[in-house]
Amino acid sequence: MNASGWKPGTPVSVDNEGDYPTVTGNKALMLEERLVFELGTRETCGVDLPEPDADAPNRLGKFARQKPLDLPGLSEPETVRHYTRLSRQNYAIDLGLFPLGSCTMKHNPRLNEKVARMPGFADVHPLQPVDTIKGALGVIDELSHWLIELTGMSAVAMSPKAGAHGELCGILCIRAALEARGDMRKVVLVPESAHGTNPATAAFAGYEVENIPAGPDGRVDLVALKARLGPDVAGVMITNPNTCGLFEKDMKAISDAVHAAGGLVYCDGANFNAIVGRVRPGDLGVDAMHINLHKTFSTPHGGGGPGSGPVVLSEALAPFAPLPFVVKDADGEIRLVEEENVGDEFPGSFGRMTAFHGQMGMFTRALTYILSHGADGLRQASGDAVLNANYLLRSLDDVLDAPFGEAGHCMHEALFSDHGFAEGMSTLDIAKGLIDEGFHPMTMYFPLVVHGAMLVEPTETESKATLDQFVTAMRSLAERAKAGDETLKSAPHHAPRARLDEAHAARKPVLAWDGFGQDQDDA
Secondary structure, eight states: OTTTOOOOOOOTTOTTTOOOSSSSBBBBTTOOHHHHOHHHTTTTOSSSOOOOOOSSSSOGGGGOOOOOOOOOOOOHHHHHHHHHHHHTSSSOOOTTTOTTTOOOOOOHHHHHHHHSSSSSHTTTTTOOOGOOHHHEEEEHHHHHHHHHHHTOSSSSEEOOOOOHHHHHHEEEEHHHHHHHHHHOOOEEEEEEETTTTHHHHHHHTOOOEEOOBOOSSBBHHHHHHHOOOOOEEEEEESSSSSTTSSOOOOOHHHHHHHHHOOOOOEEEEGGGGGTEEEOGGGGGTOOOEEOOHHSOOOOOOOOOOOOOOOOEOOOTTGGGOOOOOEEEOOOOOOEEGGGGOTEEEEETTBSSSSSSOOOHHHHHHHHHHHHHHHHHHHHHHHHHHHHHHHHHHHHTTTTOOOOOSSOOOOOOOEBBOOOOOOOOOOOOOOOHHHHHHTOOOOSSOSSSSSSTEEEOOOOOOOOOOHHHHHHHHHHHHHHHHTTTTTGGGGGOOOSOOOOOOOHHHHHHHHOOOOTTSSSTTOO
16 A cells, blocks of 8 residues: 555545445546655656766765655656646635635735736845835835825834734834833733734733733623723734624724823734725724735735735834835935935834845735725725625524624624534534535634634625525535534545544644655555
């Protein structure tokens, strides 16, 4: 038996209804795929190369290879077919709905991708002389203008590379502002409805973290927050809209209370796509907020892809923004401010977040998205995102428990729980059942404040027809879970692989294959 579980002449899988299995393990046009190491051997090569001259001088010295590469040799058709077959076993936004909550796995318009690949943008290098990248700096400056306008803030730091990186930037700005006034506070308050990175960021920055509970409506308990404020509290890190998919209606009161106590307000902007063009965080008293360009403004997200997390800053924090940043002078000249030319102009900057000045590809995509939509289009996009989420919430709340369904409209994502399922049935079973229905599972078991949470975010790009198809699948799965349908416990049945032992896969993952030189029947 080889590493993929297949042995020549034996079936790989048996149909769940008991039909005759195929000898190859293929399921019609879904072809069984072995590891690339099992398709080729290290003794073969897909390219014919002449033998090297034995008398030729060795110019590699100690770097000359002493043993085989342990790479499989495949022909070009074998290689292309292998990776094409693998790609067909992967789910993608180009195939169907991605209902992951708090991730905004949205469709990326191809126009944005095309612009980002234009040579003037794709080929720019961070070490080029500044006078050769005026166009790139102009893109950064114009995007900065839009982010400031959309948030009602005073400045923006463009260099942070992702959401959590942006959080750290905002907290370091808060710390720099407090230190500048000689106020060495040590506690950051984090509501339990905030993203999990919020307390992690505060702790990483050296603060003690204290939890603030949520009320029965899933929002911050304002009374509990006010009761904890004091001279040791540096500020609050709050996610709005929060991880329950709800807008913090007391946000202005929270900000006013924190400011009155001498603290500052950090807002996690990962869910900004729900309020773009409708609410400006600066008007709510927010001092710092990161914006995930790869969540809100259509850049590739997920799978370890590139991110970008600019941080907008209030007037109180603007002087402490990190280097480098782009400045447009009164005469319209755009320049890049670095350590060597900062002078006395920006003495409060806390330092540097990253080697260079941001993710150019992400800036280009985001600005293209913004310009193609315009202010009215951005407002419509956020409205459509909220509409789609509420459509799902009200289409499913009669068959799935919606913990905060009575708390008013949700924002960009709808939250359900496993309450009411038959004994032994779980959120995981619903998720695996969704795979059989042709959908990527929603976010599971998050937020932690809801038992068996199912967080669904349709985004603004999905049509009603797509949402109705998803609703039909979810309603069927909910009824099966309530009825105790045991077939859900073994789902998925139609995927390339059966259900994994989740605990074993997490604790003892097999991350490498070491089959060369072994008896393949024992590998």
